[in-house]
Amino acid sequence: MTSEQEWQHDKENFVSGAPRPGPLAGEFARLTGRLLTAPTVEDVLERVLEATTLMVPSADLASFTLIDADGQFHTPAETDEVAVELDLLQYRFREGPCVEAAEPAGPAVAIAPNLAGDPRWPQWGPAAAALGVGAVLSTALIPGAPTGRSVGALNVYSRSPGGLDEADRDVLLLLATHASLAIAATDAVTRSQLQAAHLRRAIEGRDVIGQAKGIIMARRGVSAAEAFDVLRRTSQDLNVKLAELARTLAERHAEIDLPAG
Template sequence: MYDPDHETLVKALRQAAEQLTENRSIRDLETTVSKLVHAAVTTIPGASGGGISRTELGTVRSSHATDERIYELDQLQSDLGQGPCITAADDPPETGVVTATDLAGDDAARWPEFAPRCVRAGHRSLMSVQLSLHGERRSALNIYSHDPGVFDTSAQLTAGLFGLQAAVLLHGADHAAHLGHALESRDTIGQAKGILMERFTVDDDEAFQMLVSSSQETNIRLVDVARWLTEEAAARRAENQRRAPHDRR
């Protein structure tokens, strides 16, 4: 049985946690997730590669793969709609870990289309750890091995610990993305209100109500109305600047 090097494991997990608290941008978080996947592959004996599969509204995409072949195998599970990562993301056991001990043996029957193609690609076993439990977005950490029977209980526990860190990081990335969109929308609406206040000599509240009324009457989202208005104002300024030299002649 694999007995994990606890010092190496704790060090890798601590480093990931420190990076999580230090990072401030979505790019940093995504980079940290990639490093975490590589750390999991390095720490778990027999692992030959890894990646993350993310499911949203029925579509699965591969990300943070350690190499192109792993990316293709993760994506293959998405295209076929079957494989350990699909099972882990959508219908996992209580442990959250799905293990394919030998895709050329008994496990081939569980995923009849994926298993032989994964074996032909040089990977006999695969372990997938569910990373998210709620909402429309589901994800799994996938660890591949060239050899069969390498992912025992201890290896699954180690993968589960890395999975917890990856889940927190991905949640942070999603939260940062939503926050960024919210701030962008707020800025766009603020710019649109400023345009209306100047153009129609109204106050802040009146400008906002003009945007709301336009949104309701056109059945267009408020932020899209605001974006159209700011783009229209920018186009008008550009046109005025273009004409200015001719008007001075």
């Protein structure tokens, strides 16, 4: 098992052009092989997210943003429901790193090493900080011909201020390139099918999270926002996905309760 210090050392060597291959080069080679055998766009996105959380150790959460034919944003793949919440806030406010990077006319890369002190996103920044985000990095997905235009973004969120740096940016650019090429080459499912599949999962996830929030609200006499914050903090403390935690609470609410804040 490669330690975080070894990953950091190899990351610096990797982006500086050091000739000796290390863990990152090996992981990129393995990812390439896995993407070549991915049968659907959904599989491509899931495999890149797995690689992202491995190759960017400070990435506590990761997600993909895609742009629909009508210009609307949606999140077809994520590592945790909190990442979806962070993305949805950006779509609602029409500001934030993934919206900025995904826009065809945007800068292609948006990074905020210390979100609390960054004034670029006056609505989304404080909302993201309230959800426990300290740093964020998004890179555009550009499949190439025939349009050469962005179709979305790969997003990573770190709970630590200063947790993402320029070396992480370079690694994420390579991951986004892998994802872009694989998306362009994979036609086993259409974008509309991918969105429909994610919408079904999102509705199921939202439903069970709503049930869990209702249980917490009734037990503790708190607001919906406070109940969600209890779920979010507990999922972080237990290192369990928020939707999985909510499902457990909803199914076993007579047996268990979440820790007090």
